[in-house]
Amino acid sequence: MKPIKDITSWQSFFGLEKKKTLCDDCSKRFVRADIKEEGDVLDAVHSLYKYDDAMRDWLHQYKFLQDVALAKVFAKELRQSFSNKETIVPIPIHPERARLRTFSHVETLLEEAKRPYIQLLEKTNTGVMGEKSKQERLEMENLFDLVPGASIQPITYRLVDDIYTTGTTLRQAATVLKQAGAARVEAVTLIRSIQK
Template sequence: MSFAGELRYYLQILKEIIFPRACAVCGYHVDNGMLCEKCRKHYLLQYQVKYTPREEYLAGQSAPLPEDVLSSVLLLYKYDGVLKDALHRLKFEGAGELLPMLREEVEAALPNPKLRWLSQFDIVATIPTSQERRQQRGYDVPAELFLSILEERNLTACADLLQRERRTAPLFALDKQQRQAELAECFGVTPRYTVAGKRILLCDDIYTTGTTMAEAARVLLEAGAASVHGLALCGAQANWGTEADRS
């Protein structure tokens, strides 16, 4: 974490000493995260989407979709309500003081069964933020949310395994095809790393259409990775599945 990030963190602690933290939904006192246990259950997904490549992709007749290059994606929370608002503020309004609370929400959503799932991976990486946006914000959101937590679980975390080869426009207003065109060839594997034969967990803050993670996974697989799985703090509603799927 940068000096500015550390300063925001300690100022947040001081603020909470003076003004105790409250649940962002109901206002009930909480010690960790943004949500009390009751409200957290409303947002919690812990839902794994498992994928199988399409025949047309395997035959070379289609550009890759998430199901073609990702083995699975684990979505921790619904991208909705206060969490959607928090991520928007974090990414577009410079609200870095939210990072510690969102990290605690990541920890709250990774119970022991999911930690055993995590142990299968050789490398943990994140979707890289462009250098310009990282300088503007003072932090890289996916790296800040996931890497310190996963390193504490004895996983090999590489914040710079992937690098941005070129600048891309913001994606939130683009449809799936426009996102694919905007992201094509935007990632590369940092030359000093070897991914051949490695099982890689790729982390991001939001999973919407899956286009960003799919492009990153494609690059890793072309570099020789054995498999790529995804982990996202929040998933858009189209990825939530049904109650029966999540049970």
Template sequence: MNLYLQAYCLICHDRLQPDTSWKAIFSAEKEILICPTCENKFEKITGEKCRICSRLFRDLDERFRFDDLCHDCVRWEEDLEWQGYLDSNHSLFLYNDFFKEVMAKYKFRGDYVLAKLFAERIADSLRLLNPDLLVPIPLSCKRLYERGFNQAEALILEAGLSPANLLTRKHLEKQSKKSRTERIHIPQVFQVNRQLEIKGTEIILIDDIYTTGSTLRHAAKLLKEEGAKRIRSLTLAR
């Protein structure tokens, strides 16, 4: 353990206080990236949740819950155009105000190092899901140029894993500017890289945020039509 190297929280930039206990001195050192105050602002998704999208039922009016599904997922699954394409989404955190600000720094202000915050949780989750392929949701060439990196691919790389770039993306208006209805009814935004084998594979799509599920379902639909056996997704926030 290095007791003298001064480190700073990657989010608030306050100084990090080293752990000088005997346990810390004689155990393998784990890199500390954020302060306890910032760490406590991340709200982990725990408790009863929607079987498909990970929406917490405690935050949902009972009128919009149908057994183990939320109203939104029932609507998706009742639509024959989208039924059965996305098997499930697994999200790690709630998209609260704090997480929104962290994502703004990560995605829109180019703070790539923030991907390291989630590396361990991503790796642990993927070990449990055990997919054949990890497919990051791609950016269009224009959006990639603006941001400098693909935030979904960075999460895979920082977790020490290899992305399978099966998809490319056409450039359209930002999804954040669209309503739920507009997101659902946009034309297919993805294309498949047919140089990679897809048939019979179990795929995990990686993205930063699950909002309406439209982006993930567009990707899942295309990959299942190309022969993928099962499509799940892992996102940082819901």
């Protein structure tokens, strides 16, 4: 006799039951952070999860081993972090990196979250932030330009990136948008590296 929790449901019988991307035990390894801050050029930032061993493994598998199916893992949480009042702008990767990786990890997260976005920024620097020291990241300049022909309105824009480490990437992107006329620039990141 099967335990009650393993009894087949009508949904599973007719193939309507949704399959999980991760098992419950793996999902429990991710630690919610829900860090919200208000700042200077970047008016507000909300980071959903803490960067730890489990998140490092997920990020490596997703971004560098190109396991695109893992974008589904956080789709619901990411979708719920937006209102319908802002224009969503993903942090871009440099075209050379995109060719090597074969996909834009941030755009794929947004697509799985079913959130429309507009690419207003282009990356000008090919350097990889994850390969730089904290000091090198803080000293980087001119990471982004507006996409040619982009029109920035005096509205709220919400930047989206996978991880917030020093905040340099988001602040520089926010600066470009504000200099072009954005009224407010906020950000959502999936992960937050908590500095010790």
